[in-house]
Amino acid sequence: MSQRQVLQVFEQYQRDRTKFIQTVAELAGRPQHIETLQNAGVMSLLRPLLLDIVPTIQHTAALALGRLANYNEDLAEAIVKGDILPQLVYSLAEQNRFYKKSAAFVLRAVSRHSPSLAQSVVDCGALDALVICLEEFDAEVKESAAWAIGYIAAHNGELSQAVVDAGAVPLLVMCIQEPEVSLKSIAASALSDISKHSPELAQTVVDSGAIAHLSQMTLNPNAKLKRQVFSALSQIAKHSVDLAEMVVEAEIFPSVLACLKDQDSYVQKNIAILIREIAKHTPELSQLIVNAGGVAAVVDYIGETRGNIRLPGVMMLGYVAAHAENLAMAVIVSKGASQLAIVLCEEEEDHMQAAAAWSLGQIGRHTPEHAKAIAQTNVLPKLLQMYLNPASSEDLQVKCKKALKNILQKCVHLEALEPLLYDAPPNILKHVIGQFSKVLPNDSKARRLFMTSGGLKKVQEIKAEPGSVLSEYINIINNCYPEEVIKYYSPGYSETLLEKVENFNVVTTDPSLAYSHSESAGNSLSHSQTICSTLVV
Amino acid sequence: MAAKSRLLKNTIEFLSEIIYDERNEAEKKRIAELDALEKAEAEKKMRRRTEAAIIIQKHWRGYVGRKYYKECLLKYFRQISLKHYNSMATKIQKVWRGNWIRQHVYNYYKRQEYFQALAEKNEIMLIRLQEFRDERRRVQYEMARTIQRRHQNELVRKYHHLVSTKAIPGIYNSPYSPADSRDLFLKSAKFRVSPLSKKRKQMSFNKKCEKMLDSIKNLPNVPKQQGPFQDPKKVHFQRYKPPRQTLRMETDFYHLEKARKAMMDKEWTHRLHDDLFLPVKNRASQYKANMQNMSVYIPLGQITYRENDPSFNVDKKDFQLVLSPIPFFDEFQEKMEELKLEKCAKLTENVMSS
Numbered sequence: 001m002s003q004r005q006v007l008q009v010f011e012q013y014q015r016d017r018t019k020f021i022q023t024v025a026e027l028a029g030r031p032q033h034i035e036t037l038q039n040a041g042v043m044s045l046l047r048p049l050l051l052d053i054v055p056t057i058q059h060t061a062a063l064a065l066g067r068l069a070n071y072n073e074d075l076a077e078a079i080v081k082g083d084i085l086p087q088l089v090y091s092l093a094e095q096n097r098f099y100k101k102s103a104a105f106v107l108r109a110v111s112r113h114s115p116s117l118a119q120s121v122v123d124c125g126a127l128d129a130l131v132i133c134l135e136e137f138d139a140e141v142k143e144s145a146a147w148a149i150g151y152i153a154a155h156n157g158e159l160s161q162a163v164v165d166a167g168a169v170p171l172l173v174m175c176i177q178e179p180e181v182s183l184k185s186i187a188a189s190a191l192s193d194i195s196k197h198s199p200e201l202a203q204t205v206v207d208s209g210a211i212a213h214l215s216q217m218t219l220n221p222n223a224k225l226k227r228q229v230f231s232a233l234s235q236i237a238k239h240s241v242d243l244a245e246m247v248v249e250a251e252i253f254p255s256v257l258a259c260l261k262d263q264d265s266y267v268q269k270n271i272a273i274l275i276r277e278i279a280k281h282t283p284e285l286s287q288l289i290v291n292a293g294g295v296a297a298v299v300d301y302i303g304e305t306r307g308n309i310r311l312p313g314v315m316m317l318g319y320v321a322a323h324a325e326n327l328a329m330a331v332i333v334s335k336g337a338s339q340l341a342i343v344l345c346e347e348e349e350d351h352m353q354a355a356a357a358w359s360l361g362q363i364g365r366h367t368p369e370h371a372k373a374i375a376q377t378n379v380l381p382k383l384l385q386m387y388l389n390p391a392s393s394e395d396l397q398v399k400c401k402k403a404l405k406n407i408l409q410k411c412v413h414l415e416a417l418e419p420l421l422y423d424a425p426p427n428i429l430k431h432v433i434g435q436f437s438k439v440l441p442n443d444s445k446a447r448r449l450f451m452t453s454g455g456l457k458k459v460q461e462i463k464a465e466p467g468s469v470l471s472e473y474i475n476i477i478n479n480c481y482p483e484e485v486i487k488y489y490s491p492g493y494s495e496t497l498l499e500k501v502e503n504f505n506v507v508t509t510d511p512s513l514a515y516s517h518s519e520s521a522g523n524s525l526s527h528s529q530t531i532c533s534t535l536v537v
Numbered sequence: 538m539a540a541k542s543r544l545l546k547n548t549i550e551f552l553s554e555i556i557y558d559e560r561n562e563a564e565k566k567r568i569a570e571l572d573a574l575e576k577a578e579a580e581k582k583m584r585r586r587t588e589a590a591i592i593i594q595k596h597w598r599g600y601v602g603r604k605y606y607k608e609c610l611l612k613y614f615r616q617i618s619l620k621h622y623n624s625m626a627t628k629i630q631k632v633w634r635g636n637w638i639r640q641h642v643y644n645y646y647k648r649q650e651y652f653q654a655l656a657e658k659n660e661i662m663l664i665r666l667q668e669f670r671d672e673r674r675r676v677q678y679e680m681a682r683t684i685q686r687r688h689q690n691e692l693v694r695k696y697h698h699l700v701s702t703k704a705i706p707g708i709y710n711s712p713y714s715p716a717d718s719r720d721l722f723l724k725s726a727k728f729r730v731s732p733l734s735k736k737r738k739q740m741s742f743n744k745k746c747e748k749m750l751d752s753i754k755n756l757p758n759v760p761k762q763q764g765p766f767q768d769p770k771k772v773h774f775q776r777y778k779p780p781r782q783t784l785r786m787e788t789d790f791y792h793l794e795k796a797r798k799a800m801m802d803k804e805w806t807h808r809l810h811d812d813l814f815l816p817v818k819n820r821a822s823q824y825k826a827n828m829q830n831m832s833v834y835i836p837l838g839q840i841t842y843r844e845n846d847p848s849f850n851v852d853k854k855d856f857q858l859v860l861s862p863i864p865f866f867d868e869f870q871e872k873m874e875e876l877k878l879e880k881c882a883k884l885t886e887n888v889m890s891s
Contacts, residue, residue, distance in 0.1 A: 053793050096796060257662070261670040263677065296659030297666055326648070333652045334659050 014054060021049055021060045028067035034075070042068065043078050050087060055096055062088065062102035069109035076110045076117055085110070085124040092129040097138045104133060104141070108148035115155040122152060122159060127166040134171040143183045146175055150190030157197035164194065164201060169208045176213045185225040188214060192232035199239035206236060206246055215250035223264035230259070230270035238277040244285060248278060254292040260301040265309045268301060272309075276316035283323035290327060295320060295334040302339050307347070311355055314343055318359030325366040332373045337363055341377035344386075354396040357383055361403025368412045375416035380407065384424060404428055412439050414446055421458045430470050433459065437476040447480055451489075456481065460490040693726040694769075700724055728769075 024042060027033040042064075049061040065084065069076040079085065085107070092103045107126050111118035126148075133145035149168050153160040163169075168190075175187035191210055195202035210232070217229045233252070237244040259271045275294055279286045289295065295317070302313045317336045321328035331337065337360070344356040360383070364374035374380075386392050387400040408431040411417060420432045436455070440447050450456055456477075464471035478486050487493055639645070700723040701707030709717040789795060 055792060055796065094797070094800065096800070254662075258666060258669045261666045261673070263673060290655070291658075293658050293662030296662050300663055300666060326651075329652065330655055333656050 017049070017052065017057055018054070018060075021046075021057050021064065025060050025064035025067065028064045028071075031071060034068065034071045037068070038075065043075075043082055047082060047084055047087075050084065050091075055099060058091075058095070059099040059102040062099060062106050066102060066105035066109045069106060070112070073113040073117070076113050079106070079110055080117060080120045085121060085126065089124045089126045089129050092126075093132060097136065097141050100133055100136065100138075100141045101144045104130060104144035104148045108144065108151050111148065111155075112151045115159065118152045118155050118159050122162050127152070127162060127168070131166050131168050131171060134168065134175060139178060139180045139183050142175055142178070143180070143186050146172060146183065146187045146190050150186065150193045153190065154193040154196075157201065160194045160197045160201050164204050169194065169205055169210075173205075173208045173210050173213060176210070176217070181220075181222050181225050184217065185222070185228045188217070188225065188228035188232045192228060192235045195232065196235040196238075199243065202236045202239045202243055206243060211236065211246055211250050215247075215252050218252055218256050218259065223262065223267050226259060226262070226267045227264065227270050230256075230267065230274050234270065234274035234277045237274065241281045241285075244278045244281045247274075248285060248288065253289065253294065257292065257294055257297040260297045265305060268305060269309045269312060272298065272301065272312035272316060276312045276319060279316055280319040283327060286320045286323050286327050290320065290330045290334075295331055295336060299334050299336050299339045302343060307349070307352070310343065311352060314340065314352070314355045314359055318355070318362040321359065321363040321366075325370070328363045328366050328370050331363055332370065337373050338377050341379040341382075344379060344382055350393040350396045353386060354393070354399040357386065357396070357399045357403045361399070361406040364403070365406035365410060368410050371407050371411035372413040372416075374407050375411050375413045378416070380404065380416055381419055383407075384420060384428065387428070388423075388425065401428075405431060408432060408435060411435055414439060414450065418450075418453060418455055421455055426470065429462070430473070433462075433470060433473040433477070437473040440477055440480045451481065451485065456485070457489045460486065690727060691768075693723055694728060697723060697726045700726075 024037065024046070027037060028042075046061050046065050046068075049057055050065070052058050052061065065079060069079050088103045088106055092100055095103070107121055107130065111121040130145045130149050133141050134149075136142055136145070149163055149172070153163040172187045172190050172194075176184055176191070178184060178187075191205055191214075195205040214229050214233055217225060218233075220226055220229070233247055237247040256271055256274070259267055262268055262271075275289060275298060279289050279294075298313045298316055302310045302317075305313075317331055317340060321331045321336075340356050340360050340363070344353055344360070347353055347356065360374055360379060364371045383400045383404050387397055387404065392400075405428075408417070408420075408428070412435060414436065417432050417435055420428065424432055436450065436459075440450060459474055459477055462470070462474060464474055699707050699709065701710040701720055706712060707720050707723065709719040709723070711717070
């Protein structure tokens, strides 16, 4: 045998290994093959290949493992149980960049499934290795390391704290400043994941100077980057007033409002979330957004989008209106109320309707002027209908009831209140009648209108328990009208009149007189009606 | 006489008794009268004193009462006036506060002005946003058009062989129908020179190939093939692809060691951390060799693979076990080794006996 033949054996072996691992990696990319691969025991075969002498085989094996772990939680757990992670972490520090990329991919795939798996990744010391990878020159390595770090931090506060303790935040902030857009966006998403858990974590992100760099990227044309940037900013701003003010001081308003018109709907949603998180803290911050024309922009964006995308915008209007009376008025002036009414009618899902109802309640609860503006959008019957609909969720019912109560307690716009008299349940009717009882004693025109439109008749038909609040209100209303009118409108009046006729003693003996008298008594109903109508007129 | 004297004596006695009684009576009355007189005197005196005391007390009480009354009156007056002043102060404060708040906080006109300004600002904002969106749309539309044009151009380039020439009319250029726009469209094809090929041209290696190609082009009496059949870029790439080495040559056998050394060198020069990374979990136990590698060496002279007993491959245990996770094997590895050794010994015995 010549030397060449001997070497050929090795070459053959290496070629076959490479082919095997490449095929497995390719197959692992398709979900339909994964079960077969798993049954064939791919895990135990991949492990030795991770230690192969050929770097290509090593990183392809890592790639295959990553794809398997990405598929479902069981496979990820199998990797953890197979003691593969320490090996990966160990070699992460000393292998080439392709291997680092694939290893980081495996760590990401494992830690993405559940907090316990992420914790086991952290326990292997992966964070330190990943943080070292963030210092690598190669952008792709940094990218996959940042990605893995983001996935670990996304689960809960403790894991995020571990990430922060490993010193990842300053390096992630460095990554944001790199020229590669994908690296930027992944680093931004990792920062968002870190800062979403608690104010302290958000504060560490802010302390490392992330906001200045994030705010510079708000006008970047890349949609994916913008999504992550806005999500990071909103996660920072959501915790406290101080953090929200820090975000605002980066002078993002009013330029970011332009992003509400972005082509990408998730950018729109994230910027709306950012505005909402800032506005919800204090009246001053809300005022700032209102003065920057933010409310008009949000209303416009609500009008253009559908479904979940516009949910944060709807809530933002509610938050702004909840702070103060003039802010609520600003929302009304910016046509927010009518837009919310449209949302309430258009949307089918309960949570959207609930949000819209809540926001409307927040706007209408301040003064009669506000309540009138809400009532004029003809939203009260719709709210009542949602409240009474047994198909609507409990949350929606509660929100509708609260909104109705808030608005009704301030509403003196009687035209809008009158339809509610006919189909409101007693607990709502109480407020409606209460408003009437407040207005009618002081307004003669309204009294007349109330009587002619049949409202008074309806009020007489209500059966209120004596001594209750409702009966008190009814009494107040009844006291505004002469007694005959009340009698006339109370149910069963015709019967009492007929009874009167029956029991009437004819006094006169003169037949002609008696005849005329009985005739007049028989027609007393119509007679009294004419009296009443003359009264009314 | 005796009788007389006795009588006298009796009479005297009797008289003296009477006189004594009278005297007694008179004395008694005198004392009583004296007492009564004294009493009357005392009473009179007492009455005068009482009257005097009453007069004194009357005046004193009147004086004190008047004093107290004055004080009360003053107090009451003070209260009344305080109330009055307070109410006046409240009135002043009410008016002033109302005025102030209407001027500075709830100024109706300012409020109205603010909302008007806000509405105007909103209008401007919406217009700006619309402009922004239009601009973005325009840019996107332009981009889409450029891409579409590029695709079209590629298509035209691909189907350029269908164009009509002076000699032969193309398939879109029927002599029976008026001129087709598609033919004109095909004529508009622009061929570009791949930037890749430009680069390659500069390389000395490709010069030889080019020369060779030129020589092929210049061959006489060979009809030129019509139409580019593949993407020219692909063709270029295929044509100027550098020679591919074998897999063995591609990866050095000592690549790992070399790479490690290179990396260590790099690490030495580019070191950022002085503390090298150490994994948390250090393994105390030695690395154990893989199950698949463990086999007993049997000299080739004694046994050939063809003569192998088929039962060697048939194990009583499930084959699945081989593929089960590693920790399982880690536990039972030694046991398995023993089993295997036994089996091999049996096998050799069988072979020897046969």
